[in-house]
Amino acid sequence: MFERHEIVSKPDLEFVVSEPCRLLDFLLLKLSNKSRNHVKSLLTHGEVLVNGAVITQYDTVLHKGQKIQIHRSVTEWKKPKSVLDILYEDNDIIVINKPAGLLSIASDQEKELTAYHLLTDYVRMNDPRNRIFAVHRLDRDTSGVLMVAKNERMKLALQDNWADLVSERGYVAVVEGQLKEKSGRIQSWLKETKTFLVYSSPRVGDGLEAITDYQVLNETAEYSLLNINLETGRKNQIRVHMKDIGHNVVGDKKYGAKTNPLKRLGLHAYKLEFKHPFSDKVMCFETQFPKSFTSLFVKSGSNNIQNG
Structure with a gap:
């Protein structure tokens, strides 16, 4: 890519x-x-x-x-603008549709090929003194709506009040199997091992509280398409919670998925809605579901239960 x-x-x-x-x-x-x-x-x-x-x-x-x-x-x-896929930009923020496979910010293994690095290069095309500031992140293999701040004032306002300002973080996921409960809430307390594997603690209050709401949109015998909304934004939260209920996100080898029909992680952040900290204006950014996700459910025999 x-x-x-x-x-x-x-x-x-x-x-x-x-x-x-x-x-x-x-x-x-x-x-x-x-x-x-x-x-x-x-x-x-x-x-x-x-x-x-x-x-x-x-x-x-x-x-x-x-x-x-x-x-x-x-x-x-090659084609840097298509890699960035800028959805919105003003004096305070830039919002992109991050592709799967691109880190949000640098890691010990990768310093250059990140959304942060590409966006820094982008803003410095006009002025080499320009900067961007990370305010949240998506996993490398998760695609979707990613926002950065263009000044430190906006960065601090968003980071200090993220839970109060953000009203919706919507994801779509392709998971293995059919869920018995077609909608529900998953709540647990997440911890991380020394090898950076996140897991749900069996003890209430032992770790960071994580809450995930889901609804089945469509299903086949092999897979389910879920609409997911996060009440908390913890590292690997959706992936761990799907594992907890026995329906791994497809392509998620790290957490035990057995199938990979999309040749990528089946997770996409399609919506981010928040209140601007200075103007109080509600801003909403959305992308379409990836075609590869929905194409799994156009086969004969799929059950469209969006309104069920």
Whole structure:
């Protein structure tokens, strides 16, 4: 989905080293009209070449006579706007439809290929001093509505009052099997192991309270399509609660799913509704259910029970 490709073309800028120095220091001197973060971004994205080789280490020592090229198109993202899929933007927030497979923010294993990193690059196209701020996140393999703040004031207002401001977080999930109860509420207290596996504690009050409401929209003999609303937003909450009731989210190998008909995790955040902390305006962002989800239920024999 996030394919990189090389393009052979002339560099945007080219310099020759006159005396030994660190690569970052050299670039800051030659690109004095750019911010330090902007220059670091060039290195991070592999857009700086030393004698024809891509170098990303800031402290690489340069020697006299080496040729430095800045080549904005060496490793650019293919169709970056389609990856971001921006649903809404104003002076305070950006809302995107995050694809499955993209981290919300950096992890120990992945620093660059994240929604945060891509959106940072996006806002800095206009001004290298621009920033974004994460206010919530989606699991890497969960797609859907993701919001970031564009200034620290908005970030703090959202984070400090998230539970009061957010009125609805709607998800659609494809789970294994048919549920006996076609609607219901799951409540538990979640904890996490040292290996980052979340589980429901058998003791009331032992962990973070998690509440998930669900309704079956459609079903076949093998799968059920659920509409899910979160009253709390805990890590892996839906995935753990579906495991708890014996109906794993499809494709969720981490929590024991046995099937993967979608070739991805069967979880999509389709709706986010909240009250703007400064204007008090209710804002609602929605996406359509992924076609791959609904296509599982157009086969003959499926039971459409949305109104049941």
